[in-house]
Amino acid sequence: MNSILILVIVFLLICLYVSRTKRTRDIRAIATSLNEMLASNTPQKLFFATNDSTLQYLLVAINRMLKAHQHESISYVQKELAMKRMLTNISHDLRTPLTIVLGLIETILHNPNMTVHEKEQLLLKIHSRVQEIVLLINRFFELVQLESEDLELPLAKINVTELCRRNILLFYHDMESKGLEADLQLSERPVYTLGNEEAFNRILQNLLSNAIRYGSDGSVIGMALREEGPFVNVEVWDRGRGISKLEQELVFERLYRTENDLPHMRSEKGTGLGLSISKRLVEKMGGCIRLESQPFEKTIVTVQLKRI
Incomplete structure (x- = not known):
């Protein structure tokens, strides 16, 4: 055993x-x-x-x-x-x-x-x-x-309606000097979102400046404010030359300039950094930004933030 x-x-x-x-x-x-x-x-x-x-x-x-x-x-x-x-x-x-x-x-x-x-x-x-x-x-x-x-980008409750009106007024003289009309679809009542006022102003100013610079062929610059469920969408649009499908994702890269960015337009103090900065500011506020374009029909940049 x-x-x-x-x-x-x-x-x-x-x-x-x-x-x-x-x-x-x-x-x-x-x-x-x-x-x-x-x-x-x-x-x-x-x-x-x-x-x-x-x-x-x-x-x-x-x-x-x-x-x-x-x-x-x-x-x-x-x-x-x-x-x-x-x-x-x-x-x-x-x-x-x-x-x-x-x-x-x-x-x-x-x-x-x-x-x-x-x-x-x-x-x-x-x-x-x-x-x-x-x-x-x-x-x-x-x-x-x-x-x-x-x-550091502290977030707080901001009145998007008021900031949209204020920024479109800021560019009214530039639009008028180029013969552009303003098509506004803004809410009559205050719409609030979680964001940073200074950053939001910077984003709108970049988008409006680009719309005027590249969309002057379309004779109209638009801004719309829409509430969609838990989000607030701010759209800045124009009817200018637009951006090709291949370039639509690239415009948010640093210093990217589209093929339509003609030499005489580069003298208008364009740095190629505006959309890149806007994208990062939107992301820091917990939102997203996207671009859709049909040349000479409508080019829309949409900023989406959380609604309060």
Whole structure:
């Protein structure tokens, strides 16, 4: 009886030893495969055949980690490319007005026979170009601040109806000077939403400025305020040249300019950052922004926020 018990114990110990040896070998093989994948910087998926449930659980966790690492790597590369493109665009946008400013200053310095009136005209042009440079730099740093999460945006109850009226009045002179009519569909009563008044004003001003700049061919600029369930939708629209289907998702990227952004329009103090800043401000208020466009029919930018 004792000899049988001893044989059973020895058999179990041998099975345990074989199992442990196999698991150790499998773990080393998994570690080797993982190191090779990381060394070659191609962490796709780790495949390893095993009946060990513990190792299967470990492999699932490793593959989840590899997938997360892959997404992070792709996101990092995309951000790097976007940053390089943005810096290239900014350097180009700064170089043009700076070159003009230097040219105007040299004209004043090297032309002693210039009249006082002529000097004043050139100084006004210099002042305008310097304002353009300051605007671009300020917007760039504002976008960097928004993306780095350094900007605190306290949310409170805001009267959307009143802010819409106030901002359309702010642009009334610009619309009138371009022969544009205003088509307003605003509620007679106050409509409240959760947001930040300063950020909301900035968003509307960016959208109205773009609508006037790009939609002047359509002779009308519109604004509508709609309540849809738990949300408030603010629409700014025009009937101008519009934006092609392929470009509609790209317009919210940093410094993106559409193919329709003609050279003579780029002198109108457009930085290509307005919609990108607007998108991030809307998202910080817990909302979303979208664009729909049918050229020469209607281009609508909708800001959706939570209703109170």
